[in-house]
Amino acid sequence: MKQTVFLAPDIECGGCASAIQKALGKVEGISDVKVDIAAKTVAVAHDLVLVSVEAIVTRLEHAGFPAVAQ
Incomplete structure (x- = not known):
């Protein structure tokens, strides 16, 4: 797992936090969202084989939260 x-x-x-949890919480390969x-x-523990950083950024954008990896 990578964070x-x-x-x-x-x-x-x-409410924003809840929306982000909902958008990322059930994605295969993501084990934790804080x-x-x-x-x-947003700190995300994920398996790079199953879900890429770019895919997480896309999910966040679709949920209304443009984001960049630090």
Whole structure:
């Protein structure tokens, strides 16, 4: 498993965190998602074979949270 941290500046509240958890939580290859509202980051533990960093960025964008890997 690899952990990647994404900066998502549009995170503002618990509702945002819930939306991100929902968007990423059931993706095959992602084992953990932690949203830090204050830091506006999303830490994702994932298997690089099953889900790439680019695929996670795409999922976040589709959920309304443009993000970049740090």
